[in-house]
Amino acid sequence: GAGVSQSPSNKVTEKGKDVELRCDPISGHTALYWYRQRLGQGLEFLIYFQGNSAPDKSGLPSDRFSAERTGESVSTLTIQRTQQEDSAVYLCASTLFGGVDNEQFFGPGTRLTVL
Amino acid sequence: EDQVTQSPEALRLQEGESSSLNCSYTVSGLRGLFWYRQDPGKGPEFLFTLYSAGEEKEKERLKATLTKKESFLHITAPKPEDSATYLCAVQVRGSTLGRLYFGRGTQLTVWP
Numbered sequence: 451g452a453g454v455s456q457s458p459s460n461k462v463t464e465k466g467k468d469v470e471l472r473c474d475p476i477s478g479h480t481a482l483y484w485y486r487q488r489l490g491q492g493l494e495f496l497i498y499f500q501g502n503s504a505p506d507k508s509g510l511p512s513d514r515f516s517a518e519r520t521g522e523s524v525s526t527l528t529i530q531r532t533q534q535e536d537s538a539v540y541l542c543a544s545t546l547f548g549g550v551d552n553e554q555f556f557g558p559g560t561r562l563t564v565l
Numbered sequence: 566e567d568q569v570t571q572s573p574e575a576l577r578l579q580e581g582e583s584s585s586l587n588c589s590y591t592v593s594g595l596r597g598l599f600w601y602r603q604d605p606g607k608g609p610e611f612l613f614t615l616y617s618a619g620e621e622k623e624k625e626r627l628k629a630t631l632t633k634k635e636s637f638l639h640i641t642a643p644k645p646e647d648s649a650t651y652l653c654a655v656q657v658r659g660s661t662l663g664r665l666y667f668g669r670g671t672q673l674t675v676w677p
Contacts, residue, residue: 481663492569492667506661541608545663552597554665556608
């Protein structure tokens with residue numbers, strides 16, 4: 451497929467468990483972003499990768515959240531000791547800077563529910 | 566603090582009834598303003614990028630305009646398939662490259 455993919459599409463977990471969310475960006479896109487969308491809220495920026503480096507992690511809500519990117523491709527967002535307030539849709543986007551529109555291409559998201 | 570505010574929160578239109586969605590922004594320096602469409606259970610889909618006041622872009626029944634303080638998304642003669650949540654976002658000069666600041670969206674319902 452040519453688009454951004456994310457897995458799993460849905461994740462239900464118990465409070466206190468760790469979860470891993472995966473993002474496969476569009477091939478060749480060097481920039482990758484994670485956003486969180488809570489019910490009734492706008493998308494919130496979490497972290498930005500350029501290549502495998504994360505120059506901006508300022509949106510990560512707490513030290514329970516971490517992310518990595520390997521091979522300038524796949525990225526994983528890990529949430530440790532999940533809390534109910536972590537329930538949200540987690541969206542990944544990728545882009546290749548220099549285009550006319552400079553648009554980000556979003557994946558379908560992972561809906562996380564913490565019981 | 567940079568802010569993006571969209572109005573109305575929800576809009577119901579009859580098919581063929583034209584209207585506009587508003588996005589007002591307060592940022593230190595606008596690098597670009599983006600409109601996305603989001604269908605339930607899906608990620609946002611790119612519509613337009615606007616860079617400077619006075620700029621306009623069109624796509625089918627949609628037309629986006631930009632002033633120094635706000636953007637409008639005009640929907641002409643909407644159809645039921647235009648029903649979706651429309652998101653506005655900005656990129657800010659001096660901020661992380663490409664980082665988007667989103668409004669909460671306008672949920673549009675077009676009924677036949």
